[in-house]
Amino acid sequence: MKAYVVNHPGGPEVLELTDVSTPALKAGWTRVKVLGFGINHSEIFTREGKSPSVEFTRILGIEVVGEVDATSDETTFKPGQKVVSIMGEMGRAFNGSYAEYVLLPNKQIYPITSNLPITELAAIPETYYTAYGIFKSLQIKANDRILIRAATSGVGIADFNLIKAFDKAITVVGTTRSKSKKQELLRAGFDEVIVASSSTKLPANTGNFDKIIDLIGPQSVPDTLQHLNEYGIVSATGELGGVWALNDFDPIMAIPNNCYLTGFYSGDVSASAIQEMFTFIENHHVNVQPSKVFDFSQVVQAHQFLETQHGLGKVVVTFSTQIHH
């Protein structure tokens, strides 16, 4: 089969399209024919050698939409059945989805029924699972005023789509560092956009919010907390600022009275949580269209595209040229 093999950490060019053996089926695992996958910021970190659990040589890819090809559990899975999978050390401790086939532990394979086209399905698993987890944790109410920091990210746009599908009247404000992306966010339907040139601090005249989704993460969270209304909630779920932990964090002083700080980890996943997310998307007709679709032959370009941060929202890869055997 063809797969993108990374032999050593580096830039997008270390993703080498290579002929490798199709993974052999083993007890407790299922081989999935890959139909599409999203490109995630975390895969850039992994490719750069910043994921502690990763040893190279490795095929990256932490999520997949595919079909069961061969399985060790024929009572649960049927060949040809549509499935998704995310995380569980896929693309880190064992080979991931940047390939024609991926071998996955049975316990992290989730069958789905959906008539969405593959380009849209591929945008969902990791990004919408995360965005939906954030959405739930915020206990959103009518009249909430919500801020998304790093709104142009895949997760940021996904949360915007979930919130607006839930209640169009909720005010959603987004931040970007880029003046040109301000217009794109407004065109996408954001009620207001703040151009924040600093990742650490919001501009001086920024008001307060009921809920804040902070995808920049520990670099900006102390500042984010200072922009909450009483009983407001911050979800600190990203690390785009490149800072991974809140060092010397004093919750008494840093969290304003009657305010809440929460998080979400997409590695904590279950079949029922995946199903709940798909049901929400279907029932609320959430717009899950990716912003950019690349062919499997263009994974290097897909990484370059995500890295240069020209885009808005989710980048996916599908097999528009049929190379399955």
Ligand SMILES: NC(=O)c1ccc[n+]([C@@H]2O[C@H](COP(=O)([O-])OP(=O)(O)OC[C@H]3O[C@@H](n4cnc5c(N)ncnc54)[C@H](OP(=O)(O)O)[C@@H]3O)[C@@H](O)[C@H]2O)c1
């Ligand atoms: N907790 C979890 O389980 C979980 C799961 C999935 C993802 N995540 C995290 O969620 C975040 C978003 O992931 P993604 O894949 O959606 O990202 P993405 O699409 O690659 O995000 C790209 C955007 O990030 C913004 N950005 C990049 N560096 C930044 C910086 N230093 N300061 C401010 N903004 C910056 C850029 O916005 P502008 O150019 O417009 O400023 C860019 O458009 C990541 O940190 C990822 O690790 C967490």
